[in-house]
Amino acid sequence: MSIIEERAKRTKWFMDARFGMFIHWGLYAIPARGEWVRSVERITVEEYDKYFEEFNPTDYDPKSWAKAAKEAGMKYAVMTAKHHDGFCLFDSKLTDYKSTNTKAGRDLIREYIDAFRSEGLKVGLYYSLIDWHHEDYPAYGDRNHPMRDNEEFKNKQHNFDRYLEYMHGQVRELCTNYGKIDIIWFDFSYDDMRGEKWRATELVNMVRELQPGIIIDNRLEASGESSGSIKTKNPSVYSGDFASPEQIIPPQGITDVDGDPIPWEACITMNNNWGYCASDKMFKSPKLIIRKLVECVSKNGNLLLNVGPDANGRIPDESLHILSEIGKWMKKNSKSIYNCGKASIEKPEWGYFTQNGKFLYAHVFDGNIGALPVPGIKGKVKKVRLLSDGSEMNLIDTWNIKEFPDYAFINFGPNPTATYPLPDETDTVVEFELI
CATH class of the missing domain: 2.60.40.1180 (Golgi alpha-mannosidase II)
Structure with missing residues (x-):
């Protein structure tokens, strides 16, 4: 069976589901200025540590999150196990920089997985290939690192192979310690940090061995800026099972070089940030999001809609309202979403x-x-x-x-x-x- 045929088999449920929840959550919920706050504000590890010391989401209740997702008509979810700041919401044995060592004292990913599984939803894990906390991740001169222009890091030596061992080891933990995982969502490649720089073939082979049937996004070689070799007739081993356009719905959907459809999923925020941002009240209307879900499906795509819980572990009221309104529409009309795709008839003007x-x-x-x-x-x-x-x-x-x-x-x-x-x-x- 070819890579493309295997991809089609793995993604059948995904293409039928059409609608999922993205969850961006971590230490950055405390400063509440978005998930890239460390990079944007050039915050040092030492300065950022105060959020690690403070982190104690006493209202974290993933069962309520799962119920909200299910009521909205979502069929799967993807949660940040580790974002770019390197903080782990799971009990990794490879680092002390994890939720079990905070005041929370809990493996928050395990609770998420158990809660969403209990509601019958598929579970996915987001894992950042980037790590601004690990001492062996390149800092000075990197496009994204918080210390990219800090002269103190100019001559710092990094053992990138040691970082890769760490990164691969954490992915192994996620694929081993939490039962069946339906999606792993890697993020992201850029500049020369792509493909085999991540030892991507080795990583993908390990993931598929540990989690047969899992689906993987395309960001081991691509990003929101491009789709990579998934659009070719000869995709790489690490090309992924679906393309992942970000904050946009492709005008014509996504197809390969011959015009044949490939699986894709638009990841979209409810406001203008992924992580919690207290000042960002620019929430999209339920009407707009419902129509954009329809647009995705009409182009053979999925919609992964994000929520950014606050420092206490609560999904913002505005997001819960949006999910509730989508759910009301889905209860009556989901038959036109699930198991559906592009029609054999051209788009009408209305x-x-x-x-x-x-x-x-x-x-x-x-x-x-x-x-x-x-x-x-x-x-x-x-x-x-x-x-x-x-x-x-x-x-x-x-x-x-x-x-x-x-x-x-x-x-x-x-x-x-x-x-x-x-x-x-x-x-x-x-x-x-x-x-």
């Missing part, structure tokens, strides 16, 4: 199509004057229903549509030529069962 076999879902964002024209299905429709409540709809045939024989027409009220408000202004979904 919204999007998603499709699952003979079922075509029209996601109507904008109302119409009179009847709504639906392209590409004239003469192919067996049945029409409003998905949210299953109520019958009919194709209409009135005097004022005679000039447009290539379209089927529907309306959302009894008078076929009248104008009615959409039943759901966020996204009204009409299910067409095709012949």
Whole structure:
């Protein structure tokens, strides 16, 4: 079986699930200025240590997180086991820089995994290839390191092989000590820090041996800036199982060099930061996020939606509200998301199509004057229903549509030529069962 065939087999559940939760959480929740605060503000290890000493998330309750994810209609989650600052939320035997050595005194990743599994959700772990705490990770002159322009680090010698042993060892721990892991989400490659610089083939082979069936993102050789060899017909061993566009939904989805679809997942924040940022109140509306989830699915992609819990371990109220509103819509319309992908019919001007076999879902964002024209299905429709409540709809045939024989027409009220408000202004979904 080829790499591409193996990838398709592994990602089947992922492509059916379509919607997941990203969780960025760590010491950076205390300064509350985003997860890159150490890099942006050039904070030294010594200065950052005060957050390690203080870390005590007394309200951490991953069971409530898992329930919120499930209620929102999410099928899987990915949580930061270690972010770029090097702090571990798991009980690694390879470092003292971990949650079990803080006032929390707990393996927070184990609790997350147990909680999300108990809700029937797939579990993923984010692991940063970058480490600003480890003394053997290159500092001076690196593009991202907090000490990149600190002259004290200019002549410091780093044993990068020793760092790689540490990094590989921690990945081994994550793949060994927590039962079945469904996703490992590496982040990220840049400049010459990519591919075999990470001993990527060795790392991937180890992960796949320890966790058969696990899916891996593409950032051992790529980043949010590019997809890497996953887009070729001859992908590398470490090309990953899915592409990971960040803070953008690709205009045409993501395909390989021949135009064939490949698995992809857009990772998106609810506001403008991944980690908790107390001043960032620029939250996207539930309406926008629902529509962007639909857009992802219509382009054969997934949406990984982020939450950034605060220093006490609480998901912000704004995020919980968004998740709740998405959940209300998903309860009525999830059939048009799960197991669906790009439709065989071109995108209409009033919204999007998603499709699952003979079922075509029209996601109507904008109302119409009179009847709504639906392209590409004239003469192919067996049945029409409003998905949210299953109520019958009919194709209409009135005097004022005679000039447009290539379209089927529907309306959302009894008078076929009248104008009615959409039943759901966020996204009204009409299910067409095709012949």
